[in-house]
Amino acid sequence: xxxxxxxxxxxxxxxxxxxxxxxxxxxxxxxxxxxxxxxxxxxxxxxxxxxxxxxxxxxxxxxxxxxxxxxxxxxxxxxxxxxxxxxxxxxxxxxxxxxxxxxxxxxxxxxxxxxxxxxxxxxxxxxxxxxxxxxxxxxxxxxxxxxxxxxxxxxxxxxxxxxxxxxxxxxxxxxxxxxxxxxxxxxxxxxxxxxxxxxxxxxxxxxxxxxxxxxxxxxxxxxxxxxxxxxxxxxxxxxxxxxxxxxxxxxxxxxxxxxxxxxxxxxxxxxxxxxxxxxxxxxxxxxxxxxxxxxxxxxxxxxxxxxxxxxxxxxxxxxxxxxxxxxxxxxxxxxxxxxxxxxxxxxxxxxxxxxxxxxxxxxxxxxxxxxxxxxxxxxxxxx
Amino acid sequence: xxxxxxxxxxxxxxxxxxxxxxxxxxxxxxxxxxxxxxxxxxxxxxxxxxxxxxxxxxxxxxxxxxxxxxxxxxxxxxxxxxxxxxxxxxxxxxxxxxxxxxxxxxxxxxxxxxxxxxxxxxxxxxxxxxxxxxxxxxxxxxxxxxxxxxxxxxxxxxxxxxxxxxxxxxxxxxxxxxxxxxxxxxxxxxxxxxxxxxxxxxxxxxxxxxxxxxxxxxxxxxxxxxxxxxxxxxxxxxxxxxxxxxxxxxxxxxxxxxxxxxxxxxxxxxxxxxxxxxxxxxxxxxxxxxxxxxxxxxxxxxxxxxxxxxxxxxxxxxxxxxxxxxxxxxxxxxxxxxxxxxxxxxxxxxxxxxxxxxxxxxxxxxxxxxxxxxxxxxxxxxxxxx
Numbered sequence: 001x002x003x004x005x006x007x008x009x010x011x012x013x014x015x016x017x018x019x020x021x022x023x024x025x026x027x028x029x030x031x032x033x034x035x036x037x038x039x040x041x042x043x044x045x046x047x048x049x050x051x052x053x054x055x056x057x058x059x060x061x062x063x064x065x066x067x068x069x070x071x072x073x074x075x076x077x078x079x080x081x082x083x084x085x086x087x088x089x090x091x092x093x094x095x096x097x098x099x100x101x102x103x104x105x106x107x108x109x110x111x112x113x114x115x116x117x118x119x120x121x122x123x124x125x126x127x128x129x130x131x132x133x134x135x136x137x138x139x140x141x142x143x144x145x146x147x148x149x150x151x152x153x154x155x156x157x158x159x160x161x162x163x164x165x166x167x168x169x170x171x172x173x174x175x176x177x178x179x180x181x182x183x184x185x186x187x188x189x190x191x192x193x194x195x196x197x198x199x200x201x202x203x204x205x206x207x208x209x210x211x212x213x214x215x216x217x218x219x220x221x222x223x224x225x226x227x228x229x230x231x232x233x234x235x236x237x238x239x240x241x242x243x244x245x246x247x248x249x250x251x252x253x254x255x256x257x258x259x260x261x262x263x264x265x266x267x268x269x270x271x272x273x274x275x276x277x278x279x280x281x282x283x284x285x286x287x288x289x290x291x292x293x294x295x296x297x298x299x300x301x302x303x304x305x306x307x308x309x310x311x312x313x314x315x316x317x318x319x320x321x322x323x324x325x326x327x328x329x330x331x332x333x334x335x336x337x338x339x340x341x342x343x344x345x346x347x348x349x350x351x352x353x354x355x356x357x358x359x360x361x362x363x364x365x366x367x368x369x370x371x372x373x374x375x376x377x378x379x380x381x382x383x
Numbered sequence: 384x385x386x387x388x389x390x391x392x393x394x395x396x397x398x399x400x401x402x403x404x405x406x407x408x409x410x411x412x413x414x415x416x417x418x419x420x421x422x423x424x425x426x427x428x429x430x431x432x433x434x435x436x437x438x439x440x441x442x443x444x445x446x447x448x449x450x451x452x453x454x455x456x457x458x459x460x461x462x463x464x465x466x467x468x469x470x471x472x473x474x475x476x477x478x479x480x481x482x483x484x485x486x487x488x489x490x491x492x493x494x495x496x497x498x499x500x501x502x503x504x505x506x507x508x509x510x511x512x513x514x515x516x517x518x519x520x521x522x523x524x525x526x527x528x529x530x531x532x533x534x535x536x537x538x539x540x541x542x543x544x545x546x547x548x549x550x551x552x553x554x555x556x557x558x559x560x561x562x563x564x565x566x567x568x569x570x571x572x573x574x575x576x577x578x579x580x581x582x583x584x585x586x587x588x589x590x591x592x593x594x595x596x597x598x599x600x601x602x603x604x605x606x607x608x609x610x611x612x613x614x615x616x617x618x619x620x621x622x623x624x625x626x627x628x629x630x631x632x633x634x635x636x637x638x639x640x641x642x643x644x645x646x647x648x649x650x651x652x653x654x655x656x657x658x659x660x661x662x663x664x665x666x667x668x669x670x671x672x673x674x675x676x677x678x679x680x681x682x683x684x685x686x687x688x689x690x691x692x693x694x695x696x697x698x699x700x701x702x703x704x705x706x707x708x709x710x711x712x713x714x715x716x717x718x719x720x721x722x723x724x725x726x727x728x729x730x731x732x733x734x735x736x737x738x739x740x741x742x743x744x745x746x747x748x749x750x751x752x753x754x755x756x757x758x759x760x761x762x763x764x765x766x767x768x769x
Contacts, residue, residue, distance in 0.1 A: 085478035086502070089589075090469060197513065198464060198490055224501070296470045300494035305465040341469065347457050348421040348430060357519065 006059045013056040016047075018074040022081065023087040024338060030345045037357075061376070064244070072237045079229045089225035093297060095337045096232035097290040102329035103239045104286030109315070110182025110372065111252055112279030113259030114164065115173040118180035119314040122284040124306035125153040125183070126291025128193060131201040131301060135140050142204045145294045153288025154281045161280065165273050180308050187303040198302025203293045204231070211296070228297040235293060239286050243326045246282070255279055256375070308362045320361065322368025331369055335361075412452040413708045415440070415699055416484040417465070418495075419510070428487050431686030433457050436484050438676055450704055453607040455696075456480060462492050467491035468498055468660055475502035481708045482506065483643035484547035484695045487688065489513035505714040507695035510688040512659060512743070514563070517737040526717050528725070529691045529697070530741030531661040533567045535636060535684035538743035539657045540571035542756075543633065546754040546768065548606050551579045552599040552630075554619060556587040563620045564610030564635045580604050583701050587615050592622050600628055617646030624650050631655065631768050639746055639753060651748045653761070653768050661744040663690050665755065668726025694725040 007222045020040065047053050060067045075092075100120055108114040129149035134142065163175045188196045204211040204227075204351055211227040246252050257265040258272045266272055294302050317336050321328030339357060343350035361369065395506050417436040419429035455609045458474060460467040464518060467486070470633040474480050475498055483499070486492035487510035499506050500522035507633065508516055550608040551572065555561035580602040583595040597620070599607065605628045607623070609616050616638040623632070634643075636658040644651045652759075663669045672693060674684050685693075698720070699713070723730045733739045745756035749766070760766045 087469075087473040090472050094469070156477045165760065196490065197515070197559075198493055296495070298465065299497050300464060300468065302464040302494060304463055304490050307463070311467075332386075341473075344458050344470070344473075347433070347459060349423050350459065 003063075004274065005346035006062050007066060009055055009059040010063060011070060013052075013060070014067070014070045014074045017071075018078050021075070021334070022078055024334065024342075025078075025082065025091055025226035027342070028128045033342045033345070063181075068237065068241065072233060075233055076230070076325075079226060079233070083223060083226050086225055089223050090297075091338055091341060093225060093229045093232045094294070095333050096229070096236040097294050098238045098314065098317060098333040098337055099236045099329055100232075100290040101287045101314055102333055103236075103243045103326060104290075104319070105314060105318045106283075106324060106326055106329060107243060107246060107255075107286075108279050109318055111247065111255035111259065112276050113255075114276055114280055114283075115169070115315075116176050116280070116283065117173050117308070117311050117315060118176040118183070119283075119287055120289035120306045120308075120310035121180040121183040122153045122157055123291035123294070123310075123314075124187070124301075124303075125156050126150060126288030127201075127295035127301045128199070128291075129153070129288070130292035130295040131199050132193070134202045134296070137286035138202075142206055142296075147290060149292035150285045153291065154285040157280060157284035161277055164280065165276060177308065177311075180306075180311055184306060184308075187306075194302070196303060198300055198304075198312065201299055201301060203299060204228070204293075204296040209220035225297070228293065232293055232297075234288075235289060239289075240326055242282075245325065251275075251278070253375075316358070320358065320368055322371040325368070325370050327360045327371075328368060328370035347357050387642060412454045413703060414454050414456050414477070414480045415696065416456045416458060416477075416480045416485070416698070417461050417485040418470055418474065418483060419456045419487045419692075420462040420491075421457065423461050423463075425462050425487065427683065428510065428686050428688060429459075429462075430683040431689040432484075432487060432692035434679070434683060435672075435676065435685050435689035435693040436509075436696040438679055438681075439693045439700065441674065441679075442701050443697075450589040451708065453703075460486065460488070460495075462488040462491060465621075467495050471495035472502075480504070481703065481710055482699045482713050484509050484692055484699065486511045486516075489516065492516045496520055496525050497761040498521055503710055503714070505699075505717055506769075507699060507717070509692040509695045521735070523718055523736070524714055524747060526720075526736035526738075528695045528727060528738050528741070529729055530689065530738065530743055532563050532635075532659075533571075533737070534739070534741040535657050535659055535743050536564060536568040537571045538745070539633065539635075539737075540568060540575055540577060542607060542657075542745055543655075544572075544575050544577055548631070549577055550604045551577060551606045551608050552594070552602055552604040553579055553582040553608045553610070554595060555582070555584060555601075555608075556612070556615055557584045558587060559616060560612070560637060561587070561610040562641045563564055563606075568608060568610065570731075581733040585611075585615070589615070590622035592619050593626070596622055596626050596628065600626055604630060606631045606633050608633050609638070610635050612649065613640050613643040613646065616643055617628050620650055620654065631657070632671045641753075644748060644751055653753065653766075654748045655756075655768075656746045656753075658744050658746065659741065660687060660691070661742050663687070665744070666690055666726055666742070667728050672726050680758070690727055694727045694730070698723060698725060698730060 023036060027036055101123055105116060105119055108116045126149040129152040130145060133145045133148060134354050160175060160179055164172045167175060187193050193199060222322045254270050254275050257270055258275045313336055316331045317329055321332030340350055343353055346353060405760045417433055419432045420426050421429050421433060437455050439509055440453045443449050458470040460470050474483055483504055483506040485506045486508055489511040492508055492511040493513065493516060496516060503524060505524045510529060514531040514532050514533050517525055520586060553565055555565040572579060573603065581599060585595065609619060616634055619630055632654045634654060634656040639656045639658050663673060671691065674692050702713050702716045706716045720732045728742050729740055731739050744754045747756050747761050749759050756762050761768060
């Protein structure tokens with residue numbers, strides 16, 4: 001395949017997915033959503049029949065950077081198109097933040113084999129750090145505060161390292177569950193952090209520009225969620241790039257080997273605890289960053305927002321996508337976050353239908369929407 | 384499988400995509416949103432509220448006098464602040480929605496008030512009780528029909544002064560609940576020139592109150608006000624008797640339970656307490672509401688706050704009938720609502736949008752059960768508090 005042709009295939013693929021994304025975010029009416037639910041699988045099936053999916057996959061594998069850049073640009077165009085649609089932008093931002101957390105889980109869960117059922121707790125730590133730091137240290141640039149919130153999350157997660165290294169499998173999972181519940185109770189009984197009634201959070205302000213204002217009219221104006229959507233997009237893209245770099249490097253290779261067989265890797269001189277700790281800290285760092293941006297965007301956080309059920313949602317994003325595949329969390333996050341929202345029209349039955357859809361997907365794609373492929377030791381067609 | 388692209392299939396895909404995004408929405412009837420928990424642990428309250436709001440809408444649509452047709456857009460906040468902010472944004476960003484009847488859970492309402500303010504969507508809270516929802520901000524969009532602990536203590540202070548009492552001693556627990564009640568009772572009482580001789584903050588787990596009660600005895604108040612829950616209240620009331628204190632015992636909504644009467648026994652006679660809302664059948668329009676509700680065959684009962692959701696929806700419709708379906712006009716009209724008739728009694732919003740004459744029920748214990756003050760022998764004069 002010539003380079004130009006590859007680029008063209010990638011661009012077509014990206015445009016199609018951005019169009020699908022647009023439809024998914026924008027459609028509101030009952031029949032439109034119904035149509036979308038029927039049409040989307042049909043479209044994907046047709047694409048598969050037309051060999052376009054394979055074509056696209058090959059192309060994307062050849063030029064990963066080009067794919068990432070064009071996808072980010074595609075979503076940017078989407079954000080511009082939706083600039084007056086507050087709600088669609090809010091949903092898009094939430095999806096992108098959940099993608100960031102899920103990428104963290106992919107490192108922990110998919111690479112190193114550490115099950116983390118407290119993702120939302122680390123997300124919450126990031127959110128609360130953002131709220132507190134932004135309130136008391138107004139002079140510190142907000143970008144630093146976001147970074148610091150991610151670090152706080154990773155550091156508090158470090159408390160769990162010892163028990164998690166001592167245990168394995170289900171027992172390690174139990175520790176994370178306990179931590180999630182512990183954190184929520186701690187926030188509820190502690191008046192310093194607003195108690196059960198929650199805490200107001202100041203919005204982001206970068207270089208004197210308040211994110212809560214509507215978008216500068218020089219750039220065409222738009223919703224105040226637009227800035228957050230772009231920030232979340234950049235964050236998700238950076239997290240994706242980092243995840244991919246980890247996966248491709250000997251970091252990822254070591255983590256994979258620790259996951260597959262800890263004893264065997266140890267006998268080859270791989271320091272298993274070290275890689276587990278690295279994966280755990282990196283994942284929680286991602287969750288903390290996303291939590292910080294989320295808190296600033298929603299302007300209000302309360303312990304009730306960081307339930308065990310939300311941790312389960314995040315784990316199910318990773319599972320539904322296909323464990324260990326960084327790309328897969330994007331469609332999965334979209335389904336898990338946006339679908340229940342689209343089902344608002346059927347009110348109290350919406351979570352029921354949502355559950356059915358998820359079960360159906362796993363019935364036909366038992367190892368997730370896009371299972372992780374075999375590791376590629378060589379990239380490009382030169383090999 | 385060959386690697387060739389099959390062009391006809393690609394075209395079909397493109398056509399499908401064009402079809403999918405070529406959809407637009409058309410404005411029709413006037414939309415009002417209802418937001419409450421429709422799924423999850425407290426969904427019973429949310430569904431009851433949803434049905435009641437729905438009832439208000441359909442009654443109005445059937446009436447020949449109404450100028451517009453109305454439609455209820457019900458959204459589920461799951462009683463979670465993050466989901467609440469999402470659906471609030473969804474409703475507020477929808478230009479066809481002109482007003483909202485929103486929230487049963489306080490934490491959700493606290494999170495969404497800023498969203499409504501940002502988008503200028505006038506809303507009436509129908510169930511959440513935290514005072515800060517209306518008093519923690521200056522947003523002109525936020526109103527509330529149901530009462531809070533502020534209203535409860537205002538009614539309590541006014542009622543007790545009417546009964547001829549003037550000197551109080553206060554014991555409250557140091558939780559949000561107890562502290563809040565004390566704060567608002569003190570404020571309401573001093574406005575009405577009652578005196579508080581002494582205040583004692585106690586831990587809800589405290590067992591022995593001899594020290595506090597001995598001091599109170601020396602102060603010689605007429606009434607002991609207790610802000611806290613039944614278990615602590617039981618211990619205080621029982622220990623008062625041991626010290627030979629026969630002051631009137633006045634509690635808050637936290638002691639209105641059978642557990643209090645069971646715990647105190649005979650001493651419970653004549654204990655007073657106040658609570659937000661009222662049993663639906665005791666509401667001014669309760670009978671009519673219950674009848675209309677039952678006539679509709681809803682799957683779920685209206686629950687305690689259903690009548691408030693009905694009243695809020697009805698008020699919004701009244702305002703729309705008067706000023707038209709415009710958010711700003713509706714907001715301005717809601718801000719000046721005074722003595723508006725509703726099934727939960729007249730509604731008057733203060734400068735924060737809080738219903739100041741929110742319904743508070745007065746209870747007294749008579750012969751081992753909680754009796755509405757108006758129905759009791761104390762009100763009719765056959766018995767006296769002292």
